Amino acid sequence: MNGTSFQSDIRYWLRQGNTVNHLLLWNIIIFLGIKTLEVIQTFSPGNTAFAWTFEQLALHSHPGTFLIKPWGLITYMFTHVGIFHIFFNMLNLYWFGNLFRSFLGNRRILPLYLLGGIAGGVLYLLCYNLFLGSTDAVMIGASASVMCILVACATLMPNYEIGLLFLGSIRLKWLALALIVLGLVSIPQGNLGGIISHMGGALLGFFYIRILQNGTDLCKPLIWLFDAETRAESKKRQARFKPKKSPLKVVKKPDDNNQLKLDQLLDKINEKGYHSLSAEEKAWLDKVSKEN
Template sequence: MNGTSFQQDIRYWLRQGNTVNHLLFWNIVIFLAFNIVRLIDTITHSGIFAWTYDQFALHSSITVFITKPWGLFTYMFSHVGVLHILFNMLNLFWFGNIFREMLGNQRVLPVYLMGGIAGGLAYLLSYYILFQHSDGLMLGASASVMCILVAAATQVPDYEIGLMFIGSIRLKWLAMALVIIGIITMFDGNFGGVIAHLGGASFGFAYIKLLQNGTDLAQPLIWLFNTRERRAAKPVVKKFKPKKSPLKIVKKADENTQSRLDQLLDKINEKGYQSLSAEEKAWLEKVSKEN
């Protein structure tokens, strides 16, 4: 496959209108950029990788987070490890498309972002309560992906998917298994990451339950991201050429009616009613009924 064909395939893939594809694309691009920076740092020993990691990561220390609040958004698009991004992107592809099919493409990005934010806030809160004087750094889309997974499982719990070596399994059991595995591995050195996973999962569950009761927490972001809806909702002021006022048209029509009525009355007064033509008599009768 040549470079031109590859670029055309990527463009076609992104033009399908599938937000899951766009999320996969940007996660992969940032992953590649991170590792290019790491390679440069390995060669030059400039420390640029540590600086980049520090800028994109979510800091658990509140005092550091206040100086770098953008980490609450950038962390959910950033990976360094191959297995980390592979696992997250496979889950995003599988369960993101189930979510998209059941709940619509317009909700994918808002729920991904809100799940990531919920996971990030859970991470910050847990470290503030338990490890106030430490500053951990977190990267990865796991909280966002877990949110998408649990949201899909809550919406369609009996949806069956096929897994290698296992066979068909209902989505609710798979989601439950991943949550339990997360809880079990909490004490294996990834406490903050697992807390973020559980925060994203909890938000995904709560989002669907509220949505089923008529409250869509994603609606403000849907409105924000959907430019067509914004154009439709925003009043459009159009320049137009001055036209005749309807009031003036009515007024002119009334003046014409009165003028003709006066002419016919004068004719009757001078020559009598029989002098009117059939059309004039019909018109006069019509005007008298309207008045």
């Protein structure tokens, strides 16, 4: 494969409009950049570019350091150094990010990724400073964001089955529960900071779906911020708005029926799984997820 063909494949991959692909690419680009600096440092011990870059991108637990480098709360979730760390994070992001996208639309992927990472980072900061003293520990990795998306999928469709190597088919609710339990029991021997952030991401993913099912979308402000079409639609709705003569008159919006139907289908998926939907219901759900 020549360079031109590779670039064409990348451009085609990105033009599909799949935010999961963009997140994968940025994580990989940052990883390759950091590893390049690490290799340079190996052959040139006096070079501090790798150490400096790592310090800038990581999330620092010490309050004083965090206040100087607050952007670490965002950049840490795009930063990896270990090859297996990024491999498994990106593999899970690809699987569960696309699964989430197929049910709740592309526009929610980046907002939920960021909210999950922030939730994991905030819990990490709180635990270290409240219970573990003021040592300056650092954290990197997309694990909290990926865990958030995974648990969101499991909460939305708990009985949805996926196939795992050596284990066969397993329902999402049991997979999510197993990962949470394994994280908790491995605290004494494992990566404490990473496990704490996993729990923060998992909690955000669970409550995000529960709150969404009650009619409130926590991702809505970020969707408006990142999506130009959403902002344009909002402006059009404001331009078309005309106050009614009677302020007491209740007008039923067309979207109310769609929301009711969506809630009913999500309940059906929760109880019986996605495969219980009819072809017509699947088509309607697919159409709504693309519109959202």
